[in-house]
Amino acid sequence: MPDQVLVPKAAQAIGRALPDGVTLRRMTAGDIEDAQGLSREFQWPFRLEDWRFSFAHGGGVAAIRDGELVGTALRWLWGKRHATVGHVMVSPKIQRQRLGQHLMHALMADLGGRTVLLNATAEGRGVYERMGFAITGEVRQHQGVASPSQVVAPAEGWRIRPLGRNDVKRLIALDARACGMPRDAMIKQLLAQAETVVLARDGDAEGFATIRRFGKGHAVGPVVAPDLDNAKALIAYWCSRYAGKFVRIDVDAASGLPEWLEAQGLPRAGSVTTMVHGGPLQHGPAVGGWALVTQSLG
Numbered sequence: 001m002p003d004q005v006l007v008p009k010a011a012q013a014i015g016r017a018l019p020d021g022v023t024l025r026r027m028t029a030g031d032i033e034d035a036q037g038l039s040r041e042f043q044w045p046f047r048l049e050d051w052r053f054s055f056a057h058g059g060g061v062a063a064i065r066d067g068e069l070v071g072t073a074l075r076w077l078w079g080k081r082h083a084t085v086g087h088v089m090v091s092p093k094i095q096r097q098r099l100g101q102h103l104m105h106a107l108m109a110d111l112g113g114r115t116v117l118l119n120a121t122a123e124g125r126g127v128y129e130r131m132g133f134a135i136t137g138e139v140r141q142h143q144g145v146a147s148p149s150q151v152v153a154p155a156e157g158w159r160i161r162p163l164g165r166n167d168v169k170r171l172i173a174l175d176a177r178a179c180g181m182p183r184d185a186m187i188k189q190l191l192a193q194a195e196t197v198v199l200a201r202d203g204d205a206e207g208f209a210t211i212r213r214f215g216k217g218h219a220v221g222p223v224v225a226p227d228l229d230n231a232k233a234l235i236a237y238w239c240s241r242y243a244g245k246f247v248r249i250d251v252d253a254a255s256g257l258p259e260w261l262e263a264q265g266l267p268r269a270g271s272v273t274t275m276v277h278g279g280p281l282q283h284g285p286a287v288g289g290w291a292l293v294t295q296s297l298g
Contacts, residue, residue, distance in 0.1 A: 019097045020065065024106055027062040027072060029055060034069040035062075038091060045215030054087065054296060057186045061106045063090070063099055070094045073103035075111060076297060078181035082281070083111050085118040086296020101127050108277075115281050117181075119272040119295040133275035137284070139295060140258045140271050143216075143248035147265030152236035154199060155229050160237055163196040163208070170205045171198070171224075178224045178289030179298055180281045186297065187222075197237055199230055207288065209234035214294075217246025223291035228256050231290040239264050250292040255285045 018024065027035075032051045039046050054074065063071030070091040076084045085107060090099045104127060108116070119139050120128050129135075154160055163171075168191055176182045190196075190210050199207030207225035211218050220238050225231040235257070239247065247266060251257045258268060272295055283289055283298070292298055 018063075018099065018102055020094060022063050022065045022070065022094065022097070022099060022102075024061050024063055024102065027055075027060040027074070031062050031069055031072070035072050035087070038069060038072070038089060039087075041092060042089060044089075047213075047215065050214055050294075053189075054294070056189075057183075057297075060087070061103050063103060065094065071099050071103055073100075073107045074296065075107050075116075076186075077111075077114070078183050081114055082181040083114045083116045084181075084296065084298045085116055086294070088118075088124060100124065101130075104128070104131060113278065115279055116277040117281055117283070117298055118275055118277075119292075119298075120275050121272055125273050125275070128275050128277075131277065133277045134279065135273055136276050136279070136281075137274040138253035138271055139250050139274055139292065140253045141248065141250050141269045141295070142258065142261040142266040143246065143269045144266050146239040146243050146245060146247045148240065148243040151240050152229075152233045154233040155227070158199060158201050158206070158230060158233075160197050160233060161200050163191065163198055167191075167198055167205050167208075171196075171208050174205070174207065174224045174288065175222055178222070178283065178287055180283035180287070181298070183297075186293070190222075190293070195238075197234065199225055199234055207231075207234065209238060209291070211238045211242065211247075215248060217248065218242055219294070220247060220249040221291035222289065222293050223249075223251075224288050225290055226288055228285070228290075231255075231257065231285075232260060235261075235291070236264065239266070250295055251290060252284050255290060257290065 058076035060074035074087040194210040194212035196210045209223040
């Protein structure tokens with residue numbers, strides 16, 4: 001169940017009248033269908049199932065006007081010190097009323113002294129900068145019909161094998177190191193529901209990659225590996241298995257993967273700016289994280 005408890009500072013914003021007859025309240029599971037409909041106005045590809053997966057591990061704030069959902073902002077708490085923020089959107093019919101800023105202030109008041117990570121669109125970046133978020137990088141979205149690519153072999157001494165029953169605890173720990181945050185429940189659900197392969201050396205798991213139904217087709221991520229060559233091997237495995245199907249992957253722009261992904265039939269479809277509040281946060285390729293679960297979840 002999503003954590004919907006708001007600390008007192010955040011609770012003060014709930015129910016407060018905002019410009020143009022808008023009020024804020026806690027987001028509930030009953031809002032998901034309306035939220036998915038609102039996200040379609042921005043050409044976001046999320047299915048209801050994608051929204052439900054996200055909301056199952058987080059909580060957030062909804063903006064309501066005349067009984068209609070006109071804005072959302074979600075956050076995910078990872079352990080006691082970290083959080084991610086995403087799904088921040090305001091209906092086009094009510095923009096220019098600073099509603100996005102009100103949503104974010106209510107959400108951030110709920111996060112205390114946590115280090116907060118988000119990936120900002122060009123439209124939202126200014127709001128986050130004014131709130132004290134610092135730019136730390138860029139994420140590239142690549143997607144398309146995967147080509148029947150040549151399989152990339154792992155580095156010498158490594159192999160790709162199926163997920164084993166005893167791997168879960170180890171993979172959860174590898175993900176926490178790669179993204180800088182403990183995401184135990186979410187990764188456990190992904191490993192149970194998605195397809196997963198493991199990168200192993202001497203039988204021990206040292207990386208992994210998942211693929212799952214998402215948006216217009218399938219999404220690869222997270223991808224955790226000790227180096228670029230092994231990350232390519234994991235991604236190429238899924239591109240080969242899903243050749244001829246629509247595949248998406250979100251990667252660090254400086255990872256060395258974007259140009260290679262183009263050659264796999266996955267052109268760049270967009271980019272977002274990675275920002276952190278209360279950092280620093282060690283995450284990404286330098287510590288083994290090569291692809292995101294989603295731009296919101298990190």
